Amino acid sequence: MKVQLDSATVRHPAARAGAPAALRGLSLAVAQGEQVAVIGPSGAGKTTLLQLLACAQRPAIGRLQLDGRDPWALPRGALQRLRGRLFLAPQVPPLPPRQRVVTAVLAGRLPHESLWASVRSLVYPTGIALAEQALSRFDVADKLFDRVDHLSGGERQRVGLARALASQASLLLVDEPLSALDPARAQQALASLTQAAHERGATLVATLHHVDMALQHFPRVIGLRDGALAFDLPAAQVTPEHLHQLYAQHLDELAQTAPPAQDVPVAAAPVPMQCR
């Protein structure tokens, strides 16, 4: 899917009065099948950008176009169908605790299926081989029939990525997929994600706190700061000076870009299912 953003400004509905907009006049274009990493200090607007591209946040000013169409100008049914071609994988995957991994992974496909097939697959999962294949890309195929709340934080995160791949979406929006993974797993997960997206020609936009991994795995890197574009460059052209300017006053975040030493358990916090 092709993405075009023109001078987009986004304000969160719950933001306090007078707070600066989370994104301010952002313009960028992402080609069909392109892979882009978004980096920047905490609060820069990375998650908001993914929400904007996922049609979960509407621009207050400016315009988003997906495959040349403004989603917010579409009739409701067409907007729903378009949303079915997008997948936003939030930082904490929205996996219902008592669900089996296979069901949770296949739930990523629901927007592509008929209502009857969706209901039936929640009770009798079909496409088990597909779920297993997606899980094996992240080395968690052995958890296929485990309950989600019996997984470690790192395993949950990898199941969340498998769910994104199983979705068959043509625009994958992945928010900080490495926070609970050890360095080796993080490398493997990013390699699998970028490889799978490439194989199927899906466009991939991922936010990453690990700058080194963004530079290593993505051909193009966007630096966001205070809701605006700091740079948009091929990874090979991002210099230490660019990074120091991007993280100025937040250099501690730049220094801490190495992933944790081992799988870190995360709370199974419920996340709204708004964007799957």
Ligand SMILES: Nc1ncnc2c1ncn2[C@@H]1O[C@H](COP(=O)(O)OP(=O)(O)OP(=O)(O)O)[C@@H](O)[C@H]1O
């Ligand atoms: N639901 C919300 N309601 C109000 N303000 C919000 C909301 N979510 C984010 N913001 C504000 O929008 C700005 C951008 O936040 P965003 O989460 O997009 O940043 P981020 O770069 O993803 O940060 P992090 O790296 O810490 O996840 C911040 O000032 C934040 O406080």
